[in-house]
Amino acid sequence: MDLIIDRWLHILSGITWIGLLYYFNFVQVPMLGKAKADGTAAGITKHIAPLALLWFRWAAVATWITGAYYLMRAHGIGDAFLLQGGAAYIGLGAWMGTIMLFNVWVLIWPNQKKVLGVVNASDEEKAKAARVALLASRTNTMLSIPMLFFMITGAPAHMLGIWN
């Protein structure tokens, strides 16, 4: 695949992933309490959240795969993850993106399945799952800030030959 097509797909899927992450953190979670209070929460939890989570978790996979392909072609994936030479900055971004993908599939999605009733869980298990999912989602929101910084400073600096 041409590298510019891969970069385009990487950024498109990344916008989808992080855009939905910000939607969950900045819009849905803060408003869910108010929706529960006036009896409209089911509209969110039954209809909006499951579809948003579907796009969210698969966009995360697409972002990681297109990013890994970019690293292989443009930097050397080993150099990036070992933070070597000109690949060091984007490598830091790649590490954070990888941790975020892990959080999506190992912490957020399995716990959201309990919260949304996709799998059976007691009220106590749901409360615990909601807390784990929230903290993992907030961790990803926090990591997205330096991740984006190192992605955008890493790739152009390498291409423009800023690093020797």
Add this chain to the structure above:
Amino acid sequence: MKNPLDSITGTIIAGVVLTVILYFFARHFLPLGGMS
């Protein structure tokens, strides 16, 4: 101490602080080969 991730504001501040820390770590401890 309150967990900063319990609020949106705390989460964003933590992200910016982490960016600054990692930037200084990268500038001073990674073998970048003379980034200008």
